[in-house]
Amino acid sequence: MRLGTKKDKAEKRPRGRPRAYEPQTALRQAAEAFWKTGYAGTSLDDISAATGMNRPSLRAAFGDKHEIYVKALSDYWELKFAAMRKAFETDGTLSETLMRVYDAALSIYFSGDDQVLGCFVVGTAITEAPGNPEIQRIVADGFHALDADFEARFKQARGAGELKQDADPQALALLASATMHTMAIRARSGTSRENLRMLAQNAVKVICG
Amino acid sequence: MRLGTKKDKAEKRPRGRPRAYEPQTALRQAAEAFWKTGYAGTSLDDISAATGMNRPSLRAAFGDKHEIYVKALSDYWELKFAAMRKAFETDGTLSETLMRVYDAALSIYFSGDDQVLGCFVVGTAITEAPGNPEIQRIVADGFHALDADFEARFKQARGAGELKQDADPQALALLASATMHTMAIRARSGTSRENLRMLAQNAVKVICG
DNA sequence: CTTTTTTTGTTCCAAGTCGCATAAAAAGAT
DNA sequence: ATCTTTTTATGCGACTTGGAACAAAAAAAG
Numbered sequence: 099m100r101l102g103t104k105k106d107k108a109e110k111r112p113r114g115r116p117r118a119y120e121p122q123t124a125l126r127q128a129a130e131a132f133w134k135t136g137y138a139g140t141s142l143d144d145i146s147a148a149t150g151m152n153r154p155s156l157r158a159a160f161g162d163k164h165e166i167y168v169k170a171l172s173d174y175w176e177l178k179f180a181a182m183r184k185a186f187e188t189d190g191t192l193s194e195t196l197m198r199v200y201d202a203a204l205s206i207y208f209s210g211d212d213q214v215l216g217c218f219v220v221g222t223a224i225t226e227a228p229g230n231p232e233i234q235r236i237v238a239d240g241f242h243a244l245d246a247d248f249e250a251r252f253k254q255a256r257g258a259g260e261l262k263q264d265a266d267p268q269a270l271a272l273l274a275s276a277t278m279h280t281m282a283i284r285a286r287s288g289t290s291r292e293n294l295r296m297l298a299q300n301a302v303k304v305i306c307g
Numbered sequence: 308m309r310l311g312t313k314k315d316k317a318e319k320r321p322r323g324r325p326r327a328y329e330p331q332t333a334l335r336q337a338a339e340a341f342w343k344t345g346y347a348g349t350s351l352d353d354i355s356a357a358t359g360m361n362r363p364s365l366r367a368a369f370g371d372k373h374e375i376y377v378k379a380l381s382d383y384w385e386l387k388f389a390a391m392r393k394a395f396e397t398d399g400t401l402s403e404t405l406m407r408v409y410d411a412a413l414s415i416y417f418s419g420d421d422q423v424l425g426c427f428v429v430g431t432a433i434t435e436a437p438g439n440p441e442i443q444r445i446v447a448d449g450f451h452a453l454d455a456d457f458e459a460r461f462k463q464a465r466g467a468g469e470l471k472q473d474a475d476p477q478a479l480a481l482l483a484s485a486t487m488h489t490m491a492i493r494a495r496s497g498t499s500r501e502n503l504r505m506l507a508q509n510a511v512k513v514i515c516g
Numbered sequence: 517c518t519t520t521t522t523t524t525g526t527t528c529c530a531a532g533t534c535g536c537a538t539a540a541a542a543a544g545a546t
Numbered sequence: 547a548t549c550t551t552t553t554t555a556t557g558c559g560a561c562t563t564g565g566a567a568c569a570a571a572a573a574a575a576g
Contacts, residue, residue, distance in 0.1 A: 114522020115572040136434040139347035141563060152525060154566080159523095163564070213437045220492060225345040225434045227496050228422045237496040269509035273482065276489035276510070280481070283429060283488050287436050287446040300478035301485070304514070323552020324542040350533060361555060366535080 121159055124149040128160070129170035133215045136222045137167050168232065174218040175240045181206060186247055192255040193306050196274065200298035203278055207285040207294075216286030220279060241275065248274040262307060270305055277301040330368055333358040337369070338379035342424045345431045346376050377441065383427040384449045390415060395456055401464040402511050405483065409507035412487055416494040416503075425495030429488060450484065457483040471516060479514055486510040 131148040132140050142153050142163055149156065160166045185198040207216045215221060219237055227234040248271035255261045261270075281294045289297075340357040341349050351372055355362050369375045394407040416425045424430060428446055436443040457480035464470045470479075490503045498506075 111574070112522075113520080113574055115524070117523070135438060136345065136347055138345055139434070142565090143563075153564080154526095155524060157565080210437075215437055216433075221433055221437075224425070224430055224492055224495050225348070228419075228424055228430075229344060234497045238493075238498070241493065241496065266509065266513075269513055272489070272506050273486070273510055273513055276485040277482070279492050280485035280488040283433055283492075284447075284450065286433050287450065288443045289447070297481050300475065301482055304475075304478055304482055320544070321552075322544055322550080324554070326553070351535090352533075362534080363536080363556095364554060367553075372534080 119149065119151055119155075119159075124151055124159065125166075125169055125173055128156075128166055129174060129218065130210075132167055132170055132222055133210070133218050134213065137226050167226075168236070171218070171223055171233065171236055175236070178203075178206060178217075178219075178240075179243065182244060182247060186251055192251070192260045193302050195251060196302045196305070197298065200278065200281065200295070200302075203281060204285075204291055204294060204298075207282060208291050214285055214288070216284075217282035220282040221286050244278070245271050245275050248272075260306075265307070273301075273305055277305075328358065328360055328364075328368075333360055334369065334375075334378055334382055337365075337375055338383060338427065339419075341376055341379055341431055342419070342427050343422065346435050376435075377445070380427070380432055380442065380445055384445070387412075387415060387426075387428075387449075388452065391453060391456060395460060401460070401469045402515050404460060405511045405514070406507065408483075409487065409490065409511075410504070412490060413494075413500055413503060413507075416491060417500050423494055423497070425493075426491035429491040430495050453487070454480050454484050457481075469515070474516070482510075482514055486514075 127149045128145045131144050134140070135144070142156065145163075145166065146153050146156060151159070156166065160169055181202040182199060185202040186195060188195065188198055190198070203217075208214055219240060223233055223237050227237055249267045252261065252265070252267035252270045252274075256263065256265050256267060261267075277298060281298065284297075285291075285294060336358045337354045340354050343349070344353070351362050351365065354372075354375065355365060358365065360368070365375065369378055390411040391408060394411040395404060397404065397407055399407070412426075417423055428449060432442055432446050436446055458476045461470065461474070461476035461479045461483075465472065465474050465476060470476075486507060490507065493506075494500075494503060
């Protein structure tokens with residue numbers, strides 16, 4: 099991590115036996131396992147099976163179970179942020195932008211191969227948060243970052259006359275986040291993608307006045 | 308269970324050794340344990356410690372771990388419904404009623420002895436839902452029941468002229484539920500009660516137009 | 517070809533977890 | 547007092563889980 103003299107492609111081979119896996123890919127696969135059954139409900143054997151790595155290799159690469167989870171959680175936030183920011187940055191009306199954001203969220207929530215798993219954070223980290231300040235912090239920071247993205251967009255919209263001048267960007271942002279949270283929860287409890295999209299559309303209508 | 312000839316107070320003592328616990332109390336204590344650490348994160352020994360019952364007694368009274376959890380979940384829904392309905396039934400303006408509902412929810416979310424645990428359903432059942440159709444169903448049914456309560460109140464408000472005639476009670480109901488969901492999530496991730504109450508007030512302002 | 521380095525794969529260990537079998541206790545019924 | 551019924555309490559056995567030790571494998575370096 100420290101002395102990367104060259105970029106990263108076609109780097110001179112390190113020294114010992116080469117890895118049989120790509121760390122980033124393996125982490126995603128580990129996250130998928132946690133996503134399905136939560137932190138406590140997922141054993142290292144499950145992760146081992148999901149990644150194809152054996153337990154000692156897992157440990158060497160990512161640390162113990164808790165460390166693997168935290169890395170998976172952080173990686174998920176990055177993925178989610180990237181998708182959200184991309185949606186926020188497209189231009190269009192406020193309503194259009196919000197729907198792009200919600201559609202991007204739905205794409206993630208419904209990305210499971212066989213089951214619908216909703217949001218990794220809402221579906222797994224929320225359970226662990228009370229007993230684990232570190233996770234609680236990561237979760238809260240992520241929520242606040244998204245709140246801020248929404249708020250910035252609403253401020254911009256108010257400036258552009260898309261919202262009434264007395265609209266409260268912060269209040270609207272929390273409502274927009276709430277909409278995403280309820281979508282995450284309901285996705286995991288069996289509501290269809292079509293239904294959730296309609297829910298989002300109705301929410302956008304109310305929020306945009 | 309079959310032949311209860313008398314009501315239930317001062318009943319003639321059954322026959323064998325009397326129970327050393329009250330089933331309803333024990334179930335609440337078991338729920339508290341699950342509430343803290345989730346389904347998979349709570350062992351039967353944890354529940355045994357929380358209730359003061361030993362494992363065989365637990366099994367005889369409530370069944371295996373999964374049955375205990377389902378009973379605790381159903382019991383929580385009853386508790387929550389009772390609190391919500393009571394809040395809905397108080398008279399007052401729409402805004403007042405909504406705030407009473409949210410305050411009632413906060414009372415439950417912040418009822419933990421040492422930690423803030425949010426909503427039992429959002430905090431623990433959502434994790435288990437994808438892999439368990441029975442839990443998924445119980446969760447979804449509960450959400451829909453609350454959605455319906457909100458919707459009924461919004462319909463009434465529209466009829467009474469508290470809302471504009473073109474207001475959409477169903478859309479508003481889902482937004483009101485969303486607000487409760489985000490409160491449940493954020494409570495468990497460390498947001499203070501005061502902050503959540505302000506969030507609710509802002510949401511009510513937007514929802515009531 | 518041998519040495520060094522890094523990762524893989526097997527195996528073991530201690531603790532935890534769950535269900536069950538069995539004994540002990542506490543009450544009413546006879 | 548003894549028997550029956552119901553619950554509590556103890557303990558056992560099989561399995562799971564997380565961690566670590568250790569040897570084998572794969573590659574570069576000398």
